[in-house]
Amino acid sequence: MKNRLILLTLATSSLVLVAFMIPLALMVRSAAAEHAVDDAATQAQATASLVATLDRTDLPAVVGQSVRPVTVFLPDGGVVGQQAVRDDAIRLAATGRSLTTAAPGGREVLVAVAGLPDGTAVVRTFVPDSELRRGVARTWMILGAVALGLLAVTAAVAAMLARSLIRPLTALVDASDAMASGDLTVRTAEAGPQEVRRVGSALNRLAERISALLQHERETVADLSHRLRTPLTALRIDAESLRDPEDHARIGEGLDDLERVITDIIRTARRPSAGEPPGAARADAAAVVRDRTTFWSALAEEQDRLMHVDLPPQPVWVAATPEDVSECVDTLLDNVFTHTDEGTPFTVRLIAATDGGATLTIADSGPGFPDPSAVVRGTSTRLRSTGLGLDIATRVATRSGGTLTVTASTSGGAAVVVEFGPPRGDAGAGRRALRTGRRASVR
Structure with a gap:
């Protein structure tokens, strides 16, 4: 233009x-x-x-x-x-x-x-x-030089005027691209001609309106989820009154699964992630994984499970919030404890990627996944499983710019590999982390 x-x-x-x-x-x-x-x-x-x-x-x-x-x-x-x-x-x-x-x-x-x-x-x-x-001829040459000089001055003035018009339009385009990428916190300066200022003002109001609608939606979903706890509590009371032990156990397990789903809905709805572009979040994955494995180690010891944790001693920064990383680790570890027998060993390993980000692998020695479609939302081939756990972990990995894959472990069990992307400006952080050399191993 x-x-x-x-x-x-x-x-x-x-x-x-x-x-x-x-x-x-x-x-x-x-x-x-x-x-x-x-x-x-x-x-x-x-x-x-x-x-x-x-x-x-x-x-x-x-x-x-x-x-x-x-x-x-x-x-x-x-x-x-x-x-x-x-x-x-x-x-x-x-x-x-x-x-x-x-x-x-x-x-x-x-x-x-x-x-x-x-x-x-x-x-x-x-x-x-x-x-x-x-x-x-000489006079004509002078006139031609004057004409070229006037054209050069005209081009310079036109370029200055064009920049004064294009600059606010470029800012509008950049703000629109950022909003399209998910960053609803960005605002554009209302500068330039009156028409451009009006467009900038309308774009800012649109972003504020979308943010308000998303906030309202999250609060509404969370409120509805909380309301579900009341009938859930009533059902649990009714289940406690059942005399048949099998019915009591079966209905209790179903209520446990339903309560976990409701908890996940509340946690997801309350997470203030809307408005953050991919890569804007930042968390020390090593610290979060260390904290969550310490939490689960008590249950692993109670069930006589050998828990092998392999973490780097230095911070490993990934493009996710600490809440997202924590939820991902809890979801995958919960799957291990839920779908493998007591005494089944498992491994938690975090490796810093060479170009930033990290790879989290949770592998067990259980029966493994009979169907790779377990990563599809709502799909499950196991009893008492809704198929939402891996979907939650997949969404966490995708929001960070990474992926989640399901494969077999070296012992024949299940292995879930979550790749977290690097935060903005942290490409190459993995290479710096790898150069520190030493890794920690906790049993």
Whole structure:
């Protein structure tokens, strides 16, 4: 758009310059010709006054001293000075009429000298084309240079004006791109022409409205989830009154699963992640994983599980909030404790990526995943599983710019690999972390 504005201004200025310069150039050429003709006419008039007063015998010497070639046609047919052909124009001038006429190679000035005893003489001076155009080319070059200079100034002014218009538009585009990427906190400065300021103001109001709607939606979902706890509590009381142990256990497990789902909904709804672009969040994955494994270690010890934790001693920064990383670890560890028998060992390993981010692997020695579709939301091939756990972990990994994959562990069990992306500006942090060398291992 900037280039188009400059081109439009240059095109308009060029038309104005052409409309002005062409008549001026023609006027310069006409003025140069008139000046040369006037000089020749002045000399012819001076020679004519001498022809009228001098004796004929003195005339050749005086004519020969003229600055430009002069020819005098005498009434008796004689010619004094430079030889020239007596043509129709000279015969017309001999009738007493002075004139200027075109001739081959230039123009000739004819001055009639009346009052001589024998009749009328004619003084002729010739102006060549080179003299008629003397200085015209140089003047035209100067005019061309002036025109180019004016165009350059016009282009500079047009570029300044275009920048003053494009800059606020570019800010609007950048703000729109940021909002489209999920950053609803960005605002654009209301600058530039009135129309652009109105667009910027409307965009800012739109972002505020979307943020308010998202906040309202999160609060509504969380409120509804909390309301579900009341009938859930009533169902649990009813389940406690069941006499059949199998029915009691089956309904209790279902209520436990339902309570976990409701808890996840509340946690997700309350998470203030809306408005943050991918990569804007930041958390020390090593610290979070260390904290969560310490929490789960008590249950692992109670169930006689061998828990192997392999973490780097230095911080490992990933593009996720501490709450997201904690939720991901809790979800995956809960799957291990829920879907494997007591005494089944498992491993938690965190490795800093070479180009930033980290890879979290939780592997067990249980039966493993019979179907890779377990990562699909709502899909499960196991009893008492809603299939939401891995979906929650997948969304955490995706929000950070990473991925989640399900594979088999080296012992034949299940292995979930979560790749977290690096925070903004932290590319290469993994390489710095790897250079520290030492890793910690906790049992």
